[in-house]
Amino acid sequence: MRQDVALHHASRLVxxxxxxxxxxxxxxRRNIMAAAWSxxxxxxxxxxxxxxxxxTFTSELLQASGRFALxxxxxxxxxxxxxxxxxxxxxxxxxxxxxxxxxxTFAGPVLGLPWVEGCCAWLELRHIPEAHTEQAYDTVFGExxxxxxxxxxxxxxxxxxxxxxxxxxxxxxxxxxxFAVPSRVVQGTLLRP
Amino acid sequence: MRQDVALHHASRLVxxxxxxxxxxxxxxRRNIMAAAWSxxxxxxxxxxxxxxxxxTFTSELLQASGRFALxxxxxxxxxxxxxxxxxxxxxxxxxxxxxxxxxxTFAGPVLGLPWVEGCCAWLELRHIPEAHTEQAYDTVFGExxxxxxxxxxxxxxxxxxxxxxxxxxxxxxxxxxxFAVPSRVVQGTLLRP
Numbered sequence: 400m401r402q403d404v405a406l407h408h409a410s411r412l413v414x415x416x417x418x419x420x421x422x423x424x425x426x427x428r429r430n431i432m433a434a435a436w437s438x439x440x441x442x443x444x445x446x447x448x449x450x451x452x453x454x455t456f457t458s459e460l461l462q463a464s465g466r467f468a469l470x471x472x473x474x475x476x477x478x479x480x481x482x483x484x485x486x487x488x489x490x491x492x493x494x495x496x497x498x499x500x501x502x503x504t505f506a507g508p509v510l511g512l513p514w515v516e517g518c519c520a521w522l523e524l525r526h527i528p529e530a531h532t533e534q535a536y537d538t539v540f541g542e543x544x545x546x547x548x549x550x551x552x553x554x555x556x557x558x559x560x561x562x563x564x565x566x567x568x569x570x571x572x573x574x575x576x577x578f579a580v581p582s583r584v585v586q587g588t589l590l591r592p
Numbered sequence: 593m594r595q596d597v598a599l600h601h602a603s604r605l606v607x608x609x610x611x612x613x614x615x616x617x618x619x620x621r622r623n624i625m626a627a628a629w630s631x632x633x634x635x636x637x638x639x640x641x642x643x644x645x646x647x648t649f650t651s652e653l654l655q656a657s658g659r660f661a662l663x664x665x666x667x668x669x670x671x672x673x674x675x676x677x678x679x680x681x682x683x684x685x686x687x688x689x690x691x692x693x694x695x696x697t698f699a700g701p702v703l704g705l706p707w708v709e710g711c712c713a714w715l716e717l718r719h720i721p722e723a724h725t726e727q728a729y730d731t732v733f734g735e736x737x738x739x740x741x742x743x744x745x746x747x748x749x750x751x752x753x754x755x756x757x758x759x760x761x762x763x764x765x766x767x768x769x770x771f772a773v774p775s776r777v778v779q780g781t782l783l784r785p
Contacts, residue, residue: 414628415764415772416609435607436631440643440729448641448731450633474778481780532725536633538641540729558766571608571764571774573751576781579608579774583758585667587674587769 404546408556410439417569423460433484435572445543456489468512481576520548597739601749603632610762616653626677628765638736649682661705674769
């Protein structure tokens with residue numbers, strides 16, 4: 400079930416490079432897109448960078464509202480993730496991609512942003528405006544203000560990817576809709592030189 | 593065996609969020625560190641952002657030389673990756689982390705940077721100075737000028753993670769030396785709404 404993730408552990412959610420669903424809402428208009436390109440940039444305060452093309456509807460809503468959410472999809476959402484990363488929500492008159500694809504959502508606890516049902520982790524972020532970086536690299540910074548995760552796969556600040564929770568593993572986009580799933584784990588040890 | 597990767601495919605090498613080894617060289621001094629936080633920001637020209645703490649020896653060599661390399665470690669290098677991410681090379685008088693840990697290298701083809709033997713992919717980048725982003729977020733941008741990959745696992749611009757090439761899969765840091773390995777692949781399809 401969903402549990403709160405301490406903010407100082409929020410960066411861990413995207414530490415291993417998962418593809419994310421970026422959701423936005425402004426003045427009653429919502430959108431969702433997939434983004435393969437994101438990374439933490441700081442543990443405390445928890446800050447994340449994500450590449451959002453400045454021409455997208457997501458960028459428009461993000462800039463207008465000053466906030467965005469990230470949801471981490473699981474293998475059952477691979478088709479949906481590929482789909483929402485391949486089309487724009489700008490021209491869906493009177494509707495949006497959530498309605499079009501029957502995507503269930505619930506409200507994030509701090510900013511009220513649409514979090515996608517069936518994901519394994521969720522974050523809400525306040526936008527940190529950086530005009531140059533956004534213009535030159537489409538790179539958007541945000542500070543995490545709330546985070547939750549499914550405790551079947553993330554607990555006590557750690558991912559635990561096992562065979563018995565494979566349905567809640569993260570997706571990592573390889574290109575053209577193929578996603579790698581990090582189902583095997585190796586433990587490194589600090590060998591003495 | 594190692595094969596050239598076309599520059600317009602170089603971003604694909606880090607699209608799925610692997611942990612990388614960052615290598616640097618300036619005026620005869622070399623260093624290597626691990627970085628979990630990197631992402632592509634552009635396909636063409638191929639540009640990548642990576643978080644390098646400004647206090648590190650890697651940052652010092654990178655800033656002085658205007659270049660850096662990324663090497664993608666495989667499961668057999670998990671211990672080494674954890675190790676070089678947990679110590680500084682600044683104070684190894686007359687030596688460096690390569691010597692200390694017996695890390696074999698060969699020269700990158702364009703910039704001559706040390707590429708680590710036994711990895712599955714390698715990139716050389718020219719630093720794109722962005723003083724504010726480096727200061728505020730430790731986020732460093734670079735443009736890829738050469739890339740190669742082991743064709744047992746990456747060919748024709750695509751990763752192919754299979755059971756028979758598991759020894760060349762990438763590592764994705766979960767924290768505290770635990771690395772997820774993306775050994776399972778799911779293929780999304782563009783379902784019609």
